[in-house]
Amino acid sequence: MAPSRALARSAASAFVRPPPRATLRLLFMARRISCLAAVRPTALQPGPLRNSPATATSTRSYSQAPEPPDYLNEAELHIFNKIKAELAPVKLEVQDISGGCGSMYALEIESAKFKGLPIIKQHKLVNAVLAEEIKSWHGVQLRTKAV
Structure with missing residues (x-):
């Protein structure tokens, strides 16, 4: 075998094959979930139900006309x-x-x-x-x- 081919083969064998797509997808999802947990830990924890008495007092009332915010031009x-x-x-x-x-x-x-x-x-x-x-x-x- 010619020296240039032997050099090319040894260089090609030095590269590692990338993991299959499914593995990459799982790694990406795990990384994303860990980022979400770090930023918003309450987003992954269960909270009160929408119609429960705990949220009934915190829901926004639409009984009156809205007032314009100060930041409007x-x-x-x-x-x-x-x-x-x-x-x-x-x-x-x-x-x-x-x-x-x-x-x-x-x-x-x-x-x-x-x-x-x-x-x-x-x-x-x-x-x-x-x-x-x-x-x-x-x-x-x-x-x-x-x-």
Whole structure:
């Protein structure tokens, strides 16, 4: 055998074969679980049930209209107040997701006015309320829910 081939074979035998995919997947999952346990130990421990008396007092009450948070900019506050006045929501979140230029917004609205309406009609109702504003937007992400 030529010396260059013998050298190539000995170099090739020095490499170790990688473990099978299943082994890699198990190692990855074990590492991920250990990271979760280190960061959030309570996430893996059982907690009280949703409808138990312990959580009944800690659940959020939607009896009154939401107040605008302090961190909203002027355009977000305008949208917040307009939706609040027209739809009387129990939960309302407005966020400029365009990077600050005001061309795309994410809206999350829960209102009793949506009761009995399919999602498409809920969205049409929001679009009717914000018709003037939407004309200048690039896009909008709507999440609506009936209360």
